[in-house]
Amino acid sequence: MSFYTSLSGLKGAQTDLSTVSNNIANVGSYGFKKSRAEFGDIVAASRTSAGQGTRLKQIEQQFSQGGFEASSKELDLAIAGNGFFITRDALTGGSTTFTRNGAFDIDADRYLVDSNGGYVQVLPVDTAGNVTSTGIASARNLQMPLTSGTPRATSTMDLSIGFPSNADVPSRRAMYSSATPWAFDRLDPNSYNHSTQTVVYDSAGKALPATLYFARTASTASGDATNSWQTYLFVGNEQASANPASPTPTPLTLQFDAAGALTSPTGPATFGSVFPAGASAPIGLTLDFGAATNQSTGTFTLASLEQDGYATGKLDDVTIGEDGLVTATFSNGTTQALGKLAVANFSNPTGLKQRGDARWSITGDSGDAQVGVPGEDGFGRIQSGALERANVDITEELVSLISAQRNFQANAKAIETANAMTSAIMNLRN
Incomplete structure (x- = not known):
């Protein structure tokens, strides 16, 4: 024996x-x-x-836990603590596997996949990034959008301008006489003092030029009762009217007191809608000069000019936070929460069946997968730009x-x- x-x-x-x-x-x-x-x-x-x-x-x-190796790739992920990434080996109906290897990539169809081509699973979220449904049955494949898909028409322009107190009044320039009375003409730079241009968007996200022209009409330094400027708003080649009820477009009058503070208008000014060539729908704009707009010594200064519209943006970047929230950033400055990485844990992980390439599957010994999100209920947090070594x-x-x-x-x-x-x-x- x-x-x-x-x-x-x-x-x-x-x-x-x-x-x-x-x-x-x-x-x-x-x-x-x-x-x-x-x-x-x-x-x-x-x-x-x-x-x-x-x-x-x-x-x-x-x-x-294995040690972490730093990576310059944001889609290289590691779990600091307990849990496994969840992947499926087919778009629909595929078998589910679990891995600690976070070397992820984006395939030709814009899905986030692991090194074996398995589709990384995320839980659905609302616009604020809060999970709306839990459990492994709610997990879905993560696909990156090409565009934001949510263009927004410009409705408000916020401006902050410093007007020069020593600016002349164009109507009193020597070139204008009683035979040729002064009249604003956007093609004649002598008929206004300053201009500035920006881009606005219609409801389809199409970009259109918007130009503001400023002409001084009264100056207390010249003996007038007020300090007044007129603002002409053009979208494309169409002039918007500060008085929508007027049969002809009218400018917006700005008035300043002796100290240079803006006294009129006292709030946002709404112009009538215009339908310039190339636009898909009429555009109505509101100008808000804010409290910082004033008249003072010095040159014309455009401190800020912002508008709230944007076109459909192209995907610029994808980031993944410690809580597993996947956020897409687009070229138009918007962001979109795409989902939270689903992570799983087991009462007996040693009972998992090895599938190769640092992947495992459920067995009767391992128990059912307990699915959650990183950083909650005992699950580890996500570290982006790192990989877990053996x-x-x-x-x-x-x-x-x-x-x-x-x-x-x-x-x-x-x-x-x-x-x-x-x-x-x-x-x-x-």
């Missing part, structure tokens, strides 16, 4: 050696979890007989390798000794 006892030891040492070798071979595999061979003795037939050797009980996986300590594995080798040699020596004893017995008759 000593032959079979030592043979079981040889097989055990060989299995131990294979397990350690596999750990060492995968020291550079992201998300890999090392394994450990566990053995038990074979029960003896009676209390007066020796044991019958050893047997392999299981090769147990060790799900301790949790293999190469020094520890080399020591285990030497130990397995010694065990193999010892069992081989036991077989050799048993063989020598048997030979000696066989030679007694001689």
Whole structure:
């Protein structure tokens, strides 16, 4: 029996050696979890007989945290703490796998996939980034949009302007006489003092030029009762009217007191809608000069000019926060919450079945997946721009390798000794 006892030891040492070798071979595999061979003795037939050797009980996986390796790629992710990323191997009806390897990429169809082409799963969120549905059945494939898909027509322009107090009145310039009375003409720069241009958007997101012309009409320095300016608003080649009820377009009059503070209008001024060439729908604008607009010594100063419209934007960037929220940023300055990364945990992760490439699947021993979002309910947080290395300590594995080798040699020596004893017995008759 000593032959079979030592043979079981040889097989055990060989299995131990294979397990350690596999750990060492995968020291550079992201998300890999090392394994450990566990053995038990074979029960003896009676209390007066020796044991019958050893047997392999299981090769147990060790799900301790691996170290992080920094990456310059934002879609390289690592979980700091408990949990697994969830992936599916097909767009619909695919089998579900779990991984700690966060080397993700975007495929040709704009889906976020793992290194094996599995589709990364996210939970749906509202516009504020709050999860609207939980559970593995609610998880879906994450696809990046090409555009924001939500153009917005400009409705308000916020301005902050410094008007020069020493500006002249165009109607009193020498070139204008009673024979040629002054009249505003956007094509004649002598008929106004200053102009500025920006871009506004119609309801389809089409960009159109909007131009503001400012002409001084009264100056207290010249003996007038007020300090007044007129503002002419053009969208494309169409003039908008500050008085929508007027049959002809009228400008907006700005008035300032002796200290240079704006006294009129006292709030936002709404112009009538215009339908310039190329627009898909009429555009109605409101100008808000705010409290910072004033008249003072110096030159004409446009401190700020902002409008609230935007076109359909193209995808510029994708970021993933610590809480797993995936946010897309578009060229028009808008952002969109696309979902939160779904993470799973198990009551007995060592019971998961290995699928290769740092992926696992559910078994009866592992229990059902407990699905949540990063940072909540015991799940780890997401670290973007990092990958989890294998949790293999190469020094520890080399020591285990030497130990397995010694065990193999010892069992081989036991077989050799048993063989020598048997030979000696066989030679007694001689």
